[in-house]
Amino acid sequence: xxxxxxxxxxxxxxxxxxxxxxxxxxxxxxxxxxxxxxxxxxxxxxxxxxxxxxxxxxxxxxxxxxxxxxxxxxxxxxxxxxxxxxxxxxxxxxxxxxxxxxxxxxxxxxxxxxxxxxxxxxxxxxxxxxxxxxxxxxxxxxxxxxxxxxxxxxxxxxxxxxxxxxxxxxxxxxxxxxxxxxxxxxxxxxxxxxxxxxxxxxxxxxxxxxxxxxxxxxxxxxxxxxxxxxxxxxxxxxxxxxxxxxxxxxxxxxxxxxxxxxxxxxxxxxxxxxxxxxxxxxxxxxxxxxxxxxxxxxxxxxxxxxxxxxxxxxxxxxxxxxxxxxxxxxxxxxxxxxxxxxxxxxxxxxxxxxxxx
Numbered sequence: 001x002x003x004x005x006x007x008x009x010x011x012x013x014x015x016x017x018x019x020x021x022x023x024x025x026x027x028x029x030x031x032x033x034x035x036x037x038x039x040x041x042x043x044x045x046x047x048x049x050x051x052x053x054x055x056x057x058x059x060x061x062x063x064x065x066x067x068x069x070x071x072x073x074x075x076x077x078x079x080x081x082x083x084x085x086x087x088x089x090x091x092x093x094x095x096x097x098x099x100x101x102x103x104x105x106x107x108x109x110x111x112x113x114x115x116x117x118x119x120x121x122x123x124x125x126x127x128x129x130x131x132x133x134x135x136x137x138x139x140x141x142x143x144x145x146x147x148x149x150x151x152x153x154x155x156x157x158x159x160x161x162x163x164x165x166x167x168x169x170x171x172x173x174x175x176x177x178x179x180x181x182x183x184x185x186x187x188x189x190x191x192x193x194x195x196x197x198x199x200x201x202x203x204x205x206x207x208x209x210x211x212x213x214x215x216x217x218x219x220x221x222x223x224x225x226x227x228x229x230x231x232x233x234x235x236x237x238x239x240x241x242x243x244x245x246x247x248x249x250x251x252x253x254x255x256x257x258x259x260x261x262x263x264x265x266x267x268x269x270x271x272x273x274x275x276x277x278x279x280x281x282x283x284x285x286x287x288x289x290x291x292x293x294x295x296x297x298x299x300x301x302x303x304x305x306x307x308x309x310x311x312x313x314x315x316x317x318x319x320x321x322x323x324x325x326x327x328x329x330x331x332x333x334x335x336x337x338x339x340x341x342x343x344x345x346x347x348x349x350x351x352x353x354x355x356x357x
Contacts, residue, residue, distance in 0.1 A: 042073035042139070043335065043341045044325065044341055044343045045073070048074070048279070051277065051320050051325070052135065052277070055345075057134060057273070057275060059078070059082055059135075060081070061082070061085040061086050063087045063088075064082060064087070065089045065091065065131075065133050065135065066078070066090045067123065067136060068091065069114070071144070072100050074139055075090060076108075080109050082109065085110075086110040087112070088111070089115065091115050091122040094145075094146065096145055097116075097143075098116050118167070118258050120257075120259075123136075123269060124261075126269050127268050127269050132269065132270070132274075133269050133271060134275070135270075136270060136275075137275075138262070138266070138277070138278040139279050140280050140281060141280070141282075151163075152164065153174060153218050154245075156239060160217060160218045164245075164249045164253070166252075174248045177189070187199045189248070190203060193246065193247035193251055194244055194246050194247030195243060195284070196244060204228070205225070205227055205228035206221075206225075222240075226241065250284070255285075256284060256288065259285060263289070263292045264292075267317075267348065273348060275346070275347050277344065280341070281340045281341055286324065290344060293344055296316045297316075297319045298313075298315060299313055299315045301313055316350050317346040318347050320346055320347055321343060325344075
């Protein structure tokens with residue numbers, strides 16, 4: 001039986017939508033392929049389509065929610081499958097992504113709608129509208145569109161102001177964190193969001209440096225970070241500032257908080273049979289996605305010593321990827337930045353308890 005998804009209701013004969021994602025990560029922070037080339041094939045695009053199609057979904061006429069539009073690479077691949085009767089809803093908080101969407105919408109093979117907001121806020125809006133989608137997907141990490149806009153300060157490879165905001169209208173910047181957070185809080189940030197082994201000496205070096213002179217640029221921050229890491233291990237795990245820049249970016253943009261709020265909302269807007277998928281680029285994202293999907297696919301939670309199930313719990317979802325899917329050797333050769341990408345997906349079997357279908 002095939003499924004066709006409508007934005008507000010499910011027809012008797014239904015077709016389901018699909019999910020995409022595409023970030024990258026190598027020595028630069030997780031970033032998608034070059035944003036200027038809209039014809040570029042996004043990371044794990046073929047694998048994503050294979051997973052969705054293997055679930056039994058027919059994309060023609062479906063509604064799909066792209067929670068992280070960015071350059072629009074996956075959206076372009078997906079639009080061809082959705083066709084003229086399908087709809088793609090694109091979400092992004094970056095004004096550059098909105099500009100890319102305008103170009104995408106002019107040529108898209110499907111209907112298209114853009115919501116400029118964080119994906120948690122946009123998905124809450126869609127849930128309130130009663131959306132029923134066949135596919136929702138996340139392409140987590142940072143886009144090359146953002147990375148290559150040097151003045152935004154995402155990259156440790158370019159001299160730029162300490163900014164790192166995905167939404168340039170928000171007030172919190174990387175500079176504010178670097179200059180106002182105390183040593184204890186900076187240490188916790190670097191340890192938890194950057195998984196940085198040298199978090200304490202780096203935080204101490206930042207506090208010491210700013211006491212004598214402000215840290216205004218990415219290059220100045222890189223110098224401070226590098227000076228705090230012992231020389232023998234300074235480049236052992238890639239660029240010495242990689243983890244610290246990741247931690248600052250996550251904090252500035254509340255990336256993990258957004259993801260924790262967005263995953264249940266993305267699941268909520270799916271129709272029965274719909275697919276939730278995500279492509280992650282570091283372990284903090286991947287653990288959250290893996291745990292969320294596993295919880296949806298879990299059935300009985302009774303103690304193992306009970307001879308029969310007493311809880312009556314049934315799985316809400318079915319895992320489509322038992323293990324994460326990673327880029328092929330040919331993709332890694334074409335794009336080394338894709339090396340940290342991981343794809344996971346699940347299909348929705350039932351509504352979350354307490355919500356009407």
